[in-house]
Amino acid sequence: MSTGKLNTEGIMLFEQPFARVPYENYRKVFRTSQKSIEKELGSVQTAANDIAKRTKSADSDPEDAVKAVEGMITRVENLKRKLADLQSSAGTPTIDVMRERFKHLKNVEDMQTPNDPEFTRWADTRLDRWLVDWSLRNGKEKTAKMIADDRGVERLVDIDLFSDIRRIEDALKQRSCTEALAWCSENKSALRKAKNTLEFDLRLQEYIELARAGKNLEAIAYSKKHLLPWQETHLPQIRQAAALLCYPPTTTCTPYKRLYDTSRWDALIQSFRLAIYNLSTLPSEPLLHLAMYAGLASLKLPACYDQQTKNVDCPVCDPSLGKLAEEVPFSHHVNSTIVCRITGRIMDEDNMPMAFPTNGQVYSREALEDMAARNNGAVNDPQTGETCEFSALRRLFIS
Structure with missing residues (x-):
């Protein structure tokens, strides 16, 4: 794992929807409250104007004025009750969710490196959130609720x-x-x-x-x-x-x-x-996919889609992840990186690539030495079946 400074800005690129969804929910509560206030207080104002006009008239009836005032009081009390119910059922819980989520994001600012144990725990929680998000988008609501309940992230997900x-x-x-x-x-x-x-x-x-x-x-x-x-x-x-x-x-x-x-x-x-x-500022793709795209884009090579050169340790060579990787471009490598098709390990100056003398197939020295030790000095090409002595192999140099 890298020991450099934690890239907080990069982390926050994924978190806009995380903070925005409860904010939009509270805006909806605010708009509903505002409409109710405007409707009911508008009626109260109209009734008050009517009472004012009646009191100026010589034949005004005090009882009618009292009834009108009582009607105004009833409207205001109903408005108060409606706003209280709205606030208790949606407003306050939404504010609590916003507070919890902002606290979760603020914790990252206090972390210095990816090696920080606190960041590891934070990243595990983020992965739990992404798994819930993926489950919800794919219609697996029961699974999402089970994960959220088990991991204690109910307020950090949008069930x-x-x-x-x-x-x-x-x-x-x-x-x-x-x-x-x-x-x-x-x-x-x-x-x-x-x-x-x-x-x-x-x-x-x-x-x-x-x-x-x-x-x-x-x-x-x-x-x-x-x-x-x-x-x-x-x-x-x-x-x-x-x-x-x-x-x-x-x-x-x-x-x-x-x-x-x-x-x-x-x-x-x-x-x-x-x-x-x-x-809701949610991406059309699951957040888990977006995160995986970033990693797959750094690994994807044309060789990953060649049946003869698949690497058992390469995520892109995996059939399921390879399908997901089709959405991203090939990675750009300034320096060559060669991976052994037998062991899946990188070939470098400590593990030189070795080529068969006739067909030119290349494998790592470690893999071929191990094969030769088990076959009395002989090595066998797993692709073509060609056999030769280990001493006949040609050493290659990476440029």
């Missing part, structure tokens, strides 16, 4: 967020847009700021389902209410949707056959997931 994602995706799989549209309503301003069109896509799909069911009048009414407000940015799609009513679900006309295609539901699920990831 609730992914539970909501799964709930909404399950509804989309059942061909219902209700849950996803409710989520869009809660996050309307953020989606608008990001210029995300998920809500329109969901509305269009609901319109298509009405057309599929032959409910043309309902589809026209739905279009006027939910699609026409998007005409400034989606007029071509709205026009095509209007023409859809002239075509049955069995049509072979390509543009309308594509609209009726049920694979659009899968596209909606993917669009929703990307939208919620974007709003």
